[in-house]
Amino acid sequence: xxxxxxxxxxxxxxxxxxxxxxxxxxxxxxxxxxxxxxxxxxxxxxxxxxxxxxxxxxxxxxxxxxxxxxxxxxxxxxxxxxxxxxxxxxxxxxxxxxxxxxxxxxxxxxxx
Amino acid sequence: xxxxxxxxxxxxxxxxxxxxxxxxxxxxxxxxxxxxxxxxxxxxxxxxxxxxxxxxxxxxxxxxxxxxxxxxxxxxxxxxxxxxxxxxxxxxxxxxxxxxxxxxxxxxxxxxxxxxx
Numbered sequence: 001x002x003x004x005x006x007x008x009x010x011x012x013x014x015x016x017x018x019x020x021x022x023x024x025x026x027x028x029x030x031x032x033x034x035x036x037x038x039x040x041x042x043x044x045x046x047x048x049x050x051x052x053x054x055x056x057x058x059x060x061x062x063x064x065x066x067x068x069x070x071x072x073x074x075x076x077x078x079x080x081x082x083x084x085x086x087x088x089x090x091x092x093x094x095x096x097x098x099x100x101x102x103x104x105x106x107x108x109x110x111x112x
Numbered sequence: 113x114x115x116x117x118x119x120x121x122x123x124x125x126x127x128x129x130x131x132x133x134x135x136x137x138x139x140x141x142x143x144x145x146x147x148x149x150x151x152x153x154x155x156x157x158x159x160x161x162x163x164x165x166x167x168x169x170x171x172x173x174x175x176x177x178x179x180x181x182x183x184x185x186x187x188x189x190x191x192x193x194x195x196x197x198x199x200x201x202x203x204x205x206x207x208x209x210x211x212x213x214x215x216x217x218x219x220x221x222x223x224x225x226x227x228x229x
Contacts, residue, residue: 035219040121040222042203042221042222043203043219044219045218094215100207101207103156103157104156105154105155
């Protein structure tokens with residue numbers, strides 16, 4: 001079955017460490033997105049990529065980095081520069097030019 | 113200004129009551145799409161409905177119904193005869209063209225619905 005896989009579901013890291021969240025899709029979608037969710041804040045766009053080897057900053061990109069070396073993969077690195085990294089992170093993908101997104105099941109990151 | 117406003121942060125209803133979740137959006141595009149998603153405690157986003165800007169027909173799906181009114185830029189969601197399983201956070205979202213043939217999805221802050229047995 002086609003879909004988006006985010007791993008791991010729960011992730012714990014010590015303050016000051018970089019951590020990479022995985023997002024893989026087998027839907028052959030061109031575009032991929034990372035959102036962050038905090039209580040009462042809805043989902044906010046971190047980064048998005050419309051094509052391999054290209055990506056753009058979203059609304060809250062500071063302290064994050066991404067890569068898009070393969071169409072299927074769009075990993076997100078939460079760096080030590082991110083002041084409040086504890087959050088729920090959702091990855092999504094879409095066919096270029098279409099408005100519907102498919103979401104992964106999310107990764108809950110806790111920094112202690 | 114927010115592009116998608118869900119004014120109700122939290123709502124509590126007693127089981128079997130009807131409840132309406134409000135959504136007001138803002139866009140300059142003539143072509144856009146509106147969505148409702150449900151997020152149960154497990155965290156995944158469950159797609160409920162998509163509406164394009166040219167289709168103002170209201171839609172009913174079982175106990176769920178949606179009222180789209182372009183004149184007031186609103187896309188409200190009603191659950192009839194609510195059940196405990198309806199307890200979740202509900203998000204309204206707006207998809208607009210963002211250039212180069214792509215669309216960008218913007219979410220409201222969500223409404224947490226609690227249905228009390």
